[in-house]
Amino acid sequence: MDKRPIGVFDSGLGGLTAVRELMRILPGEDIIYFGDTGRVPYGGRSRETIMKYAREDIAFLRSFDIKYVLAACGTVSTNGLGEIKAENNIPVRGVAGAAVRAAVRATRNNRIALIGTAASIRSGTYDRKILDLRPDCELYKKACPLFVPLVENGRIEKDDQVLRLVAEEYLAPLRDAGCDTMILGCTHYPIIADTIRDIMGEGVTLIDAGAAAAREMAEDLAETGSINTEGGEHRYFVSDSADGFRETAEMFLGSGLKGEVRRISISGE
Amino acid sequence: MDKRPIGVFDSGLGGLTAVRELMRILPGEDIIYFGDTGRVPYGGRSRETIMKYAREDIAFLRSFDIKYVLAACGTVSTNGLGEIKAENNIPVRGVAGAAVRAAVRATRNNRIALIGTAASIRSGTYDRKILDLRPDCELYKKACPLFVPLVENGRIEKDDQVLRLVAEEYLAPLRDAGCDTMILGCTHYPIIADTIRDIMGEGVTLIDAGAAAAREMAEDLAETGSINTEGGEHRYFVSDSADGFRETAEMFLGSGLKGEVRRISISGE
Numbered sequence: 027m028d029k030r031p032i033g034v035f036d037s038g039l040g041g042l043t044a045v046r047e048l049m050r051i052l053p054g055e056d057i058i059y060f061g062d063t064g065r066v067p068y069g070g071r072s073r074e075t076i077m078k079y080a081r082e083d084i085a086f087l088r089s090f091d092i093k094y095v096l097a098a099c100g101t102v103s104t105n106g107l108g109e110i111k112a113e114n115n116i117p118v119r120g121v122a123g124a125a126v127r128a129a130v131r132a133t134r135n136n137r138i139a140l141i142g143t144a145a146s147i148r149s150g151t152y153d154r155k156i157l158d159l160r161p162d163c164e165l166y167k168k169a170c171p172l173f174v175p176l177v178e179n180g181r182i183e184k185d186d187q188v189l190r191l192v193a194e195e196y197l198a199p200l201r202d203a204g205c206d207t208m209i210l211g212c213t214h215y216p217i218i219a220d221t222i223r224d225i226m227g228e229g230v231t232l233i234d235a236g237a238a239a240a241r242e243m244a245e246d247l248a249e250t251g252s253i254n255t256e257g258g259e260h261r262y263f264v265s266d267s268a269d270g271f272r273e274t275a276e277m278f279l280g281s282g283l284k285g286e287v288r289r290i291s292i293s294g295e
Numbered sequence: 296m297d298k299r300p301i302g303v304f305d306s307g308l309g310g311l312t313a314v315r316e317l318m319r320i321l322p323g324e325d326i327i328y329f330g331d332t333g334r335v336p337y338g339g340r341s342r343e344t345i346m347k348y349a350r351e352d353i354a355f356l357r358s359f360d361i362k363y364v365l366a367a368c369g370t371v372s373t374n375g376l377g378e379i380k381a382e383n384n385i386p387v388r389g390v391a392g393a394a395v396r397a398a399v400r401a402t403r404n405n406r407i408a409l410i411g412t413a414a415s416i417r418s419g420t421y422d423r424k425i426l427d428l429r430p431d432c433e434l435y436k437k438a439c440p441l442f443v444p445l446v447e448n449g450r451i452e453k454d455d456q457v458l459r460l461v462a463e464e465y466l467a468p469l470r471d472a473g474c475d476t477m478i479l480g481c482t483h484y485p486i487i488a489d490t491i492r493d494i495m496g497e498g499v500t501l502i503d504a505g506a507a508a509a510r511e512m513a514e515d516l517a518e519t520g521s522i523n524t525e526g527g528e529h530r531y532f533v534s535d536s537a538d539g540f541r542e543t544a545e546m547f548l549g550s551g552l553k554g555e556v557r558r559i560s561i562s563g564e
Binding site for chain 1: 332333334339340341343344440441444445447448450456457460461464534535536538562
């Protein structure tokens with residue numbers, strides 16, 4: 027048993043959808059969460075800026091004695107995470123690999139749809155990972171840059187007309203391409219899964235990238251005998267005001283938030 | 296004549312709508328522009344974070360020997376700019392005061408509409424400024440948090456269905472209140488003025504806060520004999536990649552961009 031906590035970070039609060047899965051399958055783990063709410067969103071920024079921010083986020087998490095880092099941010103996972111892994115002497119996992127493995131297991135017609143931020147789609151990371159694993163699969167992809175601002179502004183209800191119009195515009199080409207599996211490549215997207223499912227149709231399997239990564243992390247910890255069954259303490263840190271964090275966080279966690287919430291300064295002061 | 300340059304900053308590129316007016320009325324001034332594209336948008340962040348970022352932005356501009364700072368950001372102008380002015384020994388001007396003066400001059404029925412970011416509306420700055428100047432005016436205000444992401448994603452055409460739907464939702468209550476004057480309290484908004492005018496009706500005067508502030512700055516410089524008529528050099532700095540800056544900047548400037556564009560690091564490294 028390794029009692030050190032798990033570190034999880036995201037640009038904002040989307041990564042809490044991965045924490046939700048971690049809490050379900052690893053209830054005895056201590057978790058340190060950092061949401062970079064002072065600099066959210068990452069998805070429209072350059073690779074260089076994304077990597078700079080990710081390094082700062084991990085450095086903060088590692089100011090605690092953690093055993094594992096989950097980059098619960100689709101944008102970071104697809105922009106230079108390989109380099110960042112090599113810089114760290116503890117495991118750092120992104121969400122892309124686990125999402126691709128889950129998608130190729132799920133597809134029956136080998137047509138996989140991918141939605142993510144502009145930076146994630148531009149990176150080509152998913153294309154390479156699918157090609158490595160299953161060159162017979164076709165990837166249909168679409169950047170959805172307005173989904174994060176919509177979710178961050180609470181426009182998440184199925185009957186929200188703006189969300190509906192934007193989602194129809196983004197998703198119709200993927201639906202019309204006949205994809206039977208869709209990777210939600212940004213940890214904000216599970217919050218609007220109902221709307222996505224409505225447009226894509228019931229027959230399409232939605233892959234929650236954050237949850238898939240959380241499950242693979244649990245397998246890693248099990249293999250090395252590192253699962254903690256005696257903790258369960260959760261601490262949350264953000265880089266903008268902590269006011270209102272609890273209410274918004276509970277939307278992502280799907281349950282009440284237990285544990286300390288604190289604001290920290292992230293930008294090298 | 297004071298040949299030192301004018302410094303202008305914004306969270307992103309919206310402040311270029313103020314630069315556009317400065318270039319028109321003060322063609323001989325040298326201008327240093329900083330757009331904090333690595334941390335845009337500011338409008339959903341806390342007052343404390345907005346002030347921290349504004350102080351860093353001004354410190355960067357003041358690493359040049361400038362004579363005047365234009366905070367061409369509606370969010371900064373309404374969140375703690377008074378304190379920041381007191382910390383600086385050169386003039387620092389926001390956009391709110393000039394916009395209010397232009398609006399009370401323009402209104403005939405004393406009903407003024409204000410649109411801005413969530414932080415601008417929450418601040419109550421406009422309410423206080425209008426009350427000081429014209430207690431008989433009524434202010435009808437509406438936070439428009441999706442306008443900045445829409446503009447930043449290039450959704451600016453009059454026939455863009457998403458922009459139209461969002462604008463109709465935000466603006467209909469202001470139109471129905473019978474306002475005859477509307478303050479565009481965020482420097483991104485002049486880019487979508489055509490859509491706003493379509494919804495509000497031709498009879499409503501739109502006040503471009505950035506342009507109004509640029510004109511008052513020109514008056515200040517004229518009063519003190521500080522107008523430079525011999526320069527005209529413009530330099531642009533951003534905190535994310537400078538790739539693609541030129542194309543986007545030209546949309547805000549309404550003309551070709553002349554001058555150097557460079558990326559700098561803003562967060563206290």
